[in-house]
Amino acid sequence: MSTVWAPSEREQERRRIRRRQRARSVLIATLVTVGVFVGLGVAVTGSPGWPSVQELFFNGFHARESFDAVLEGFWINVKLFLICQPVILVLALGVALARTARSAWLVPVRLLAALYTDVFRGIPTILLVILLAFGVPALRLEGLPTDRLFWAGVALVLSYGAYVAEVFRSGIDSIHPSQIASAEALALSRAQTMRHVVVPQAVRRVVPPLLNDFVSLQKDTALVAAAGVFDAVFAARDYGNFNFNYTPLVVVAGFFVVMTVPLARLTDWLQRRYAERERAGAR
Amino acid sequence: MSALLEVRGVRKSYGDRVVLDDVSLDVAAHDVICLIGSSGSGKSTLLRCIDLLEDIDDGVIRFDGSEISDPRVDPREVRRQIGMVFQAYNLFPHLSVLDNCTLSPRRVHGLSKREAEDRARDLLATFGLSDHVDKHPDRLSGGQQQRVALVRALCTRPALLLLDEITAALDPELIGEVLTIVRQLAERGTTMVLATHEMSFAREVATSVCFLSEGRILEQGPPAEIFSNPREERTRQFLRRVLPS
Numbered sequence: 256m257s258t259v260w261a262p263s264e265r266e267q268e269r270r271r272i273r274r275r276q277r278a279r280s281v282l283i284a285t286l287v288t289v290g291v292f293v294g295l296g297v298a299v300t301g302s303p304g305w306p307s308v309q310e311l312f313f314n315g316f317h318a319r320e321s322f323d324a325v326l327e328g329f330w331i332n333v334k335l336f337l338i339c340q341p342v343i344l345v346l347a348l349g350v351a352l353a354r355t356a357r358s359a360w361l362v363p364v365r366l367l368a369a370l371y372t373d374v375f376r377g378i379p380t381i382l383l384v385i386l387l388a389f390g391v392p393a394l395r396l397e398g399l400p401t402d403r404l405f406w407a408g409v410a411l412v413l414s415y416g417a418y419v420a421e422v423f424r425s426g427i428d429s430i431h432p433s434q435i436a437s438a439e440a441l442a443l444s445r446a447q448t449m450r451h452v453v454v455p456q457a458v459r460r461v462v463p464p465l466l467n468d469f470v471s472l473q474k475d476t477a478l479v480a481a482a483g484v485f486d487a488v489f490a491a492r493d494y495g496n497f498n499f500n501y502t503p504l505v506v507v508a509g510f511f512v513v514m515t516v517p518l519a520r521l522t523d524w525l526q527r528r529y530a531e532r533e534r535a536g537a538r
Numbered sequence: 539m540s541a542l543l544e545v546r547g548v549r550k551s552y553g554d555r556v557v558l559d560d561v562s563l564d565v566a567a568h569d570v571i572c573l574i575g576s577s578g579s580g581k582s583t584l585l586r587c588i589d590l591l592e593d594i595d596d597g598v599i600r601f602d603g604s605e606i607s608d609p610r611v612d613p614r615e616v617r618r619q620i621g622m623v624f625q626a627y628n629l630f631p632h633l634s635v636l637d638n639c640t641l642s643p644r645r646v647h648g649l650s651k652r653e654a655e656d657r658a659r660d661l662l663a664t665f666g667l668s669d670h671v672d673k674h675p676d677r678l679s680g681g682q683q684q685r686v687a688l689v690r691a692l693c694t695r696p697a698l699l700l701l702d703e704i705t706a707a708l709d710p711e712l713i714g715e716v717l718t719i720v721r722q723l724a725e726r727g728t729t730m731v732l733a734t735h736e737m738s739f740a741r742e743v744a745t746s747v748c749f750l751s752e753g754r755i756l757e758q759g760p761p762a763e764i765f766s767n768p769r770e771e772r773t774r775q776f777l778r779r780v781l782p783s
């Protein structure tokens with residue numbers, strides 16, 4: 256190329272138009288957003304019951320008073336989440352693999368895995384928490400822990416394991432048969448095919464829905480309060496029962512939002528990236 | 539005769555990489571323009587720019603006398619009149635062949651279910667696909683799928699048909715059946731721009747052949763001229779490589 260390219264008149268004009276179009280859509284977005292939020296704010300604070308609601312739920316004094324107790328309880332939620340999550344991943348992948356196994360020897364395992372997902376997805380998580388946390392220690396079996404927190408965690412793992420196993424399984428099923436065929440054509444065993452070809456692709460594909468389930472798990476750590484574990488929700492209810500004020504519950508809600516937002520954003524971002532990549536290949 | 543499609547000084551770059559550089563091309567009604575050139579020379583990119591799947595970085599594209607590279611132009615209005623077929627067929631796997639072919643006529647062009655189905659059945663029959671009307675795409679061979687993709691594009695009666703290496707994913711036996719359709723279309727006077735690696739086919743059907751090299755149209759002319767007496771050394775090299783001597 257001999258001459259350096261400089262945008263032509265027409266192109267500069269076009270860029271101006273594109274800029275104007277972009278500016279216009281930003282303006283519309285801003286106006287609509289501000290309008291909606293101002294409208295909502297006015298509707299809520301203008302309602303007849305607002306002063307008493309504010310006193311009962313948004314009381315600055317009680318928020319400060321209960322903050323430390325709630326924070327301490329919240330640590331239990333965080334720890335519970337951090338420990339349960341990896342255990343769930345391992346359990347769920349194992350169950351998913353068991354369900355997709357084809358070997359005749361593994362038929363009983365496959366049946367057990369299917370039974371497990373069916374039963375534990377069917378039981379409401381809160382019931383599972385109560386049943387395990389109060390029921391198992393009551394058995395007074397030698398060697399089993401009697402800590403209610405432990406069994407509440409087990410309940411979360413069992414319940415979420417069943418969900419996440421299904422996510423994994425749908426990922427595994429979504430890998431095109433031609434992939435398995437070409438792996439088998441390379442003389443890989445069934446297990447090697449799973450390990451090196453199918454599972455890596457499947458995991459990549461199910462990361463967004465998995466993260467979504469984990470956002471949900473973060474919130475559901477609050478269910479252990481039903482088993483009398485002194486987590487953030489229990490601490491807030493404890494405070495509220497003494498002081499006849501619900502503000503601590505709102506504080507807990509704030510804590511959970513702060514904890515879940517980063518993961519939710521990460522999920523969004525990953526999903527967008529996957530979508531873009533797929534679109535780039537398909538157009 | 540004024541051109542149906544006018545491409546003037548089009549430039550397209552991805553980041554620092556200039557993929558199309560000052561490309562100009564005229565397509566009159568009933569023309570069959572073949573784009574040839576080595577892999578990566580910008581054939582697909584040019585077709586995608588014409589179909590407004592990519593924003594161009596400079597130049598002007600006019601279709602039927604009006605500029606379509608204007609950001610204010612609704613690309614969907616343009617695409618109602620332009621058909622495009624991709625190398626990878628891109629049929630919708632969840633729809634039957636018939637539904638693939640009637641989707642746009644019904645949803646975009648406002649045809650009734652009957653009209654759209656009649657038209658699709660007609661075209662499918664013309665191209666030897668009557669037996670497959672109610673099947674799903676994954677039940678068809680590659681050649682059949684690509685023919686369905688062509689019919690799907692034709693069902694909207696486009697004024698211009700863009701074909702991007704539609705035989706590249708097919709084995710030699712199947713290439714023939716797809717090219718037969720394109721040949722029939724050419725004989726009927728369908729205006730087409732097609733990127734192809736099939737030189738003998740280009741020689742046979744093209745009214746004009748463009749040789750692209752590094753994002754530029756290095757040479758354009760009737761096939762007889764380009765294939766037997768190219769002006770440019772680069773064209774000669776390319777043809778020596780792809781043509782069996």
Ligand SMILES: Nc1ncnc2c1ncn2[C@@H]1O[C@H](COP(=O)(O)OP(=O)(O)OP(=O)(O)O)[C@@H](O)[C@H]1O
Pocket residue numbers: 552555557575576577578579580581582583584703733
């Ligand atoms: N989305 C993209 N981002 C970055 N570079 C791209 C993109 N699409 C195409 N290119 C580059 O643009 C150049 C031209 O690509 P194009 O697909 O138009 O070539 P082609 O002539 O159709 O080649 P082929 O005969 O292999 O299909 C290539 O070097 C390619 O790497």
Ligand SMILES: [Mg+2]
Pocket residue numbers: 581582583702703733
């Ligand atoms: Mg291409």
